[in-house]
Amino acid sequence: MSAIDEADQSRVHVYRLLARLLREPPDAPLLAILSQMTADDSELGRAISDLAHSAAVTDLAASRDEYNVLFIGLGRGVLTPFGSYYLTGFLHEKPLARLRNDMRPLGIARSDDVKDPEDHVAALMEMMAGLIDGSFGAVQPGSAQRAFFDAHIASWTPHFFKDLESCASAGFYKPVGRIGRLFMAIEQEAFEM
Template identity: 40%
Template sequence: MTTHDIPDSRTEEADLRADIYALLAALLREPPSEALRQWLAGLEGEPDDIRLSQAWSRLAAAAADSDVERLERAHFRHLIGVIQGDVLPYASYYREGGLMEASLVALRRDLKTLGIQRSADVSEPEDHLAAMCEVMAMLIGQNDQRAGSFFHRHLAPWANRCMHDLARVDTPFYAALGELATLFFQRESAILIDNTTLGTPVPGTSVHEDRGQALGAGE
C-alpha cells in the first residue's frame, strides 16, 4: 500500500460534515420522502459524541414512528405556515427582527464573492437556514478554507437560537431535528474557530454587520 492508498481521516470527517449539512438543508427545506424517512429510521448514532449520538437516535426513532403524511403537515405547520410557521428559519428574522434586512444584503455580497447564486426554482431568500447549510456543505466538501469565515459571519450569530426554537415544537421528529442541529452547530463552532484565520476570509461584511447591526432593508 502506498501513502496515496491510506485514507485521510480528516477528509472523511469533512465529507461526513458536508453530508450532515446537506441533510439538514434537505429536511429544513421540505418534508422527507418515504425513502429518506426509512433511511433516517435506520440511522445509528456517533459513538465518539454521546450527546450527538443520542440526538441521532431520537431522530431515527421519531422517523420510524411517523409517516410521510404526518411529516408533511408538521413541516408546513412548523416551518412554513399559512402566514408564517412556528419557526422562521431566516437570518434576518433572528438577527434584526424582520425579513429582507441588512444581514441578507451582507450575505448576498459574500455569496457573490464565492460565485454562488440562488437557483431559479428556489423562492426563499438566501438567508433561509436550508440555503446556508447548502453553502456550508459545498464549502466543506470542496475543502474551501473560507467555510469558517462564512459560518461565523452568517450562521453562528443566530442558527443555534433558531434550532433551539425548533427543538421546542410538539412534533417529535422536528423537535429531534432541532436538537440535533443545535448540537451539530455547537460542535461546528468549535471546529471552525481554528479555521477562521486560514486562507482568504470571505470579504464584504464589516465587524458591525457581523454583529447584526442593521444597515437598511433590501433584497
C-alpha cells in the same frame, strides 16, 4: 471537486441532512433511510438515533403536516427560518444583503427555481456543505469556512435550532433541532481551535 478527508465528509453529511430536512418535508424514501440510521453513544449520536426512531414511527402525512405547521403556516409558520428575521425581526433586511455580497466571490448563486431568500436555514446549511466539499468550484480553506460560518450562521442558527428543539408543535422535528443545536456548537468549537 477535490477529495476531502473523512472528518470533513462527515461534516458535509450533517450539513446536507439538515438542509434536506429543513428545505421541505421528508418523503417516504427519506423517512425509510432515516429510520435505518445508526450512530455512536455521543450526545450528537443519541440525537441522530432519536431522529431514526422518530422517522420509524412517523407517517408521511404527519411529517408533512408538522413541517407545514412549523415553517409554512397559514400566514407564517411557528418558526421563521430566515437569518434576517432572527437577527432583525424582519425579512429581506441587511443580513440578507451581506450574505448575497459574500456569496458572489465564493461562486455561490441562488438557483432560479428557489423562491425563498438565500438566508433560509436550509440554504445556509447547503452553502456550508458546498464550501467544505467544493460544490461551488473549489474546496474552501478552513479560514473561509470559518468566516462564512461566523458571519452568517453562528449569529442566529443556534437560537433557531434551540427553538425548533423546544417547540411544542414539533415531534418529528425535535431531534432535528437537537442535531442542529449540537452540531452548530461542535462547529463553533472546532473553528475556535
